Amino acid sequence: MTDLTLDPAKQPRRKAGVPFVDHWCRAKGCDRWGSFGIGRGLWFCADHLAAGRMILERVPVPQKQDEKQAQGRLI
Numbered sequence: 001m002t003d004l005t006l007d008p009a010k011q012p013r014r015k016a017g018v019p020f021v022d023h024w025c026r027a028k029g030c031d032r033w034g035s036f037g038i039g040r041g042l043w044f045c046a047d048h049l050a051a052g053r054m055i056l057e058r059v060p061v062p063q064k065q066d067e068k069q070a071q072g073r074l075i
């Protein structure tokens with residue numbers, strides 16, 4: 001349903017010396033500011049927010065090594 005493509009070159013970046021992170025809309029070909037963060041470094045403008053949420057549902061959540069080791073163990 002969505003034709004949104006993430007642009008890997010537009011990952012959020014922290015610049016040295018400034019107290020904020022650059023996070024542009026991750027939609028390929030969009031040059032608007034990513035006003036809406038939906039997790040895992042994904043930011044979108046208002047126009048691409050809904051399509052971005054659909055992509056988030058499809059991308060598997062990366063597991064940290066500690067979480068993998070803790071699975072199946074009783075504490």
Ligand SMILES: [Zn+2]
Nearest residue numbers: 025030045048
């Ligand atoms: Zn956008």
